[in-house]
């Protein structure tokens with residue numbers, strides 16, 4: 122995957138990005154995946170899993186802010202959140218910024234991702250790791266949702282790898298059915314659905330699957346520079362009233378004020394959240410009649 126000075130992403134067989142490496146920080150074959158952490162010339166620290174870029178210090182804020190803030194503000198009253206995957210800690214940090222949150226359970230299958238992120242990318246998780254509201258579990262998200270009590274969580278955030286290798290089971294019927302069961306009446310689930318320009322099936326199939334278990338299925342976009350290929354899509358699905366109507370700009374702003382996140386972000390704003398649900402036709406066509 123690397124020569125002396127460059128690391129090439131191997132996500133797509135015919136096209137990709139590459140980074141000039143200042144220093145390789147770790148290279149570990151864990152029980153689940155091949156993990157590389159390096160310091161790049163242009164993007165700060167970078168985490169790579171099985172050859173796919175997961176996070177760079179320079180643009181992680183785009184993805185993490187949109188993955189955490191949008192569902193929490195759409196819900197508006199969330200107290201209890203389940204995060205699956207997200208071993209770098211960035212989603213946990215954004216979730217705990219919301220002062221309404223009383224409990225955030227994070228279930229990451231690979232303890233090595235957590236260990237290496239804490240050691241080499243400490244700014245991404247920040248103080249979240251030691252926040253008393255956080256419960257960080259090293260375990261399988263599939264098992265966790267299978268065994269969790271019904272009606273436990275207001276929001277579930279799935280920050281998974283793509284549906285190949287270790288992350289594959291997080292895109293199945295059984296997983297979504299259990300998520301619907303353990304969510305509260307107005308509960309919401311969000312998960313990354315890939316970059317449709319390159320991975321159109323991901324959005325299409327995930328949306329079809331979720332439509333079986335959730336009354337409302339929707340998606341929104343975020344432009345994450347290192348998830349190459351244009352917009353990334355984030356799929357949002359809900360059981361009850363939270364997604365039935367689209368909030369006004371004023372309502373989004375008020376929810377953000379209550380949560381205490383106005384003015385703390387670098388990508389998310391009320392207007393960005395509002396516009397992110399307006400999908401370009403080439404993306405909307407992959408959503409089954411929603």
Ligand code: SAM
Nearest residue numbers: 175206207208229230231261262281282287288
């Ligand atoms: N935000 C980045 C992205 O989307 O590219 C990073 C995601 S990365 C941190 C996703 C994490 O999901 C990985 O650390 C992986 O170990 C974890 N994961 C994959 N399958 C899982 C499962 N069944 N249960 C819990 N975590 C899982």
